[in-house]
Amino acid sequence: MTARTSPEASRDIPEATVARLPVYLRALTGLVEAGTRTCSSEELAGAAGVNSAKLRKDLSYLGSYGTRGVGYDVDYLRYQIAREIGVEQDWPVVIVGIGNLGHALANFSGFRSRGFRVVALLDADPSRHDEVVAGIDVRPFADLEAIVREHGVAIGVIATPAVAAQDVADRMVGCGITSILNFAPTVLSVPTGVDVRKVDLSIELQILAYHEQRKAQGEATPATTGPGDPAHHELVREETA
Amino acid sequence: MTARTSPEASRDIPEATVARLPVYLRALTGLVEAGTRTCSSEELAGAAGVNSAKLRKDLSYLGSYGTRGVGYDVDYLRYQIAREIGVEQDWPVVIVGIGNLGHALANFSGFRSRGFRVVALLDADPSRHDEVVAGIDVRPFADLEAIVREHGVAIGVIATPAVAAQDVADRMVGCGITSILNFAPTVLSVPTGVDVRKVDLSIELQILAYHEQRKAQGEATPATTGPGDPAHHELVREETA
DNA sequence: TAGATTGTTAATCGATTAACAATC
DNA sequence: TAGATTGTTAATCGATTAACAATC
Numbered sequence: 001m002t003a004r005t006s007p008e009a010s011r012d013i014p015e016a017t018v019a020r021l022p023v024y025l026r027a028l029t030g031l032v033e034a035g036t037r038t039c040s041s042e043e044l045a046g047a048a049g050v051n052s053a054k055l056r057k058d059l060s061y062l063g064s065y066g067t068r069g070v071g072y073d074v075d076y077l078r079y080q081i082a083r084e085i086g087v088e089q090d091w092p093v094v095i096v097g098i099g100n101l102g103h104a105l106a107n108f109s110g111f112r113s114r115g116f117r118v119v120a121l122l123d124a125d126p127s128r129h130d131e132v133v134a135g136i137d138v139r140p141f142a143d144l145e146a147i148v149r150e151h152g153v154a155i156g157v158i159a160t161p162a163v164a165a166q167d168v169a170d171r172m173v174g175c176g177i178t179s180i181l182n183f184a185p186t187v188l189s190v191p192t193g194v195d196v197r198k199v200d201l202s203i204e205l206q207i208l209a210y211h212e213q214r215k216a217q218g219e220a221t222p223a224t225t226g227p228g229d230p231a232h233h234e235l236v237r238e239e240t241a
Numbered sequence: 242m243t244a245r246t247s248p249e250a251s252r253d254i255p256e257a258t259v260a261r262l263p264v265y266l267r268a269l270t271g272l273v274e275a276g277t278r279t280c281s282s283e284e285l286a287g288a289a290g291v292n293s294a295k296l297r298k299d300l301s302y303l304g305s306y307g308t309r310g311v312g313y314d315v316d317y318l319r320y321q322i323a324r325e326i327g328v329e330q331d332w333p334v335v336i337v338g339i340g341n342l343g344h345a346l347a348n349f350s351g352f353r354s355r356g357f358r359v360v361a362l363l364d365a366d367p368s369r370h371d372e373v374v375a376g377i378d379v380r381p382f383a384d385l386e387a388i389v390r391e392h393g394v395a396i397g398v399i400a401t402p403a404v405a406a407q408d409v410a411d412r413m414v415g416c417g418i419t420s421i422l423n424f425a426p427t428v429l430s431v432p433t434g435v436d437v438r439k440v441d442l443s444i445e446l447q448i449l450a451y452h453e454q455r456k457a458q459g460e461a462t463p464a465t466t467g468p469g470d471p472a473h474h475e476l477v478r479e480e481t482a
Numbered sequence: 483t484a485g486a487t488t489g490t491t492a493a494t495c496g497a498t499t500a501a502c503a504a505t506c
Numbered sequence: 507t508a509g510a511t512t513g514t515t516a517a518t519c520g521a522t523t524a525a526c527a528a529t530c
Contacts, residue, residue, distance in 0.1 A: 042511085115450060
């Protein structure tokens with residue numbers, strides 16, 4: 001791997017901070033594109049949607065990349081965060097399951113610009129092996145091992161139906177993949193040392209529904225109204241105004 | 242809204258617990274479908290991918306729905322959690338932005354079974370207004386207000402490009418939507434009282450990349466290897482085995 | 483009654499935040 | 507020097523976990 005420039009600074013970054021670094025990176029990229037050379041923690045925090053105390057605390061885990069009284073050099077800080085995350089280099093990824101969602105993921109242009117390169121699309125369904133999606137051939141799932149070996153893939157994306165996901169994960173782990181992004185609505189079981197992150201549409205919506213329900217409860221509650229009922233809606237409107 | 246059966250039990254559920262309730266709900270639905278009548282916290286926790294102490298603590302915020310020495314009635318607990326989340330009723334949602342991702346979301350079958358009903362697909366691009374996606378007409382974005390009023394929509398999904406997302410959010414908020422699920426890679430600014438949840442592919446992958454990079458650092462580090470390099474891959478494989 | 487399992491307590495851990503000394 | 511802003515401290519808050527009394 002690339003030589004480390006600041007070997008000790010990167011130890012033990014809290015997980016909550018790690019999850020925000022990509023947000024800061026994106027905000028900084030926006031500032032670079034807007035031609036901004038320098039920014040304060042206040043400005044950057046605003047762009048990232050956090051408060052400035054949290055931002056400064058987060059950045060302090062990486063090192064001291066700002067200048068007191070001045071702020072941060074946008075481009076320099078962007079580079080340092082990208083390096084810390086590890087996206088100065090390109091990570092090869094495979095996507096398994098080329099249904100509607102797999103199509104959308106394969107066509108997602110943000111991959112390339114943000115440190116990732118889709119090296120293969122795999123699907124178990126032979127009828128999809130003729131397709132070319134986003135300029136990439138869809139290949140049989142059986143090719144997984146060969147592709148992972150050939151490209152040194154460490155990150156896999158699962159976009160299959162729920163029933164297939166555990167099998168796909170097992171095969172991925174079996175051939176050396178140690179990070180999985182799972183879009184299938186299942187709990188995956190993987191050995192220690194393998195990271196799984198989950199993106200789940202229903203869960204996100206249900207979390208919103210929970211809070212929405214409670215907002216509605218805070219209002220006057222005519223027994224006959226509810227979400228989906230136009231009368232209910234007017235109440236929501238008042239609360240928001 | 243529907244009358245509350247246990248008015249005091251649902252106050253102040255911690256956010257971390259709220260985020261896990263949908264996971265428990267899904268696990269319970271799986272158990273119901275498998276014909277399981279009763280389960281212990283240990284079993285349910287296993288199915289949900291958490292430890293049993295956390296599960297019991299979480300459930301304790303809802304009330305006492307288990308029986309000591311016996312466990313939980315699967316169907317009864319499933320109902321109580323669904324009611325608590327608010328998905329015993331159907332929430333009408335609109336999806337704005339019918340590109341690749343919007344297509345995938347519109348076709349996502351889990352909506353219906355999990356408490357949501359897509360009542361409209363909207364897109365600003367007139368060339369898409371002929372399309373029918375998942376049996377639903379794609380309509381002009383200008384119809385948003387009328388649709389929200391007609392169906393009492395409280396939850397909106399944004400699947401547009403990043404540049405359009407803030408405008409879409411403003412319009413949604415303006416016509417009474419108070420919960421937004423945002424797939425566009427932008428920080429949305431919304432007034433207090435409006436909930437936004439964000440799903441961001443690049444961020445998830447970058448979080449994985451960070452950990453992946455650190456796994457690689459723990460190994461022997463021949464200066465010339467890195468991810469994407471087959472030699473590197475063999476090292477990853479050893480760590481996982 | 484004996485065994486099993488919940489619901490709760492209390493200790494621990496991690497994350498957030500405001501305040502401010504350091505310093506440009 | 508005076509004003510601005512970082513990096514850090516310390517207090518607070520929230521989440522996790524193990525242990526166990528309650529009780530079926």
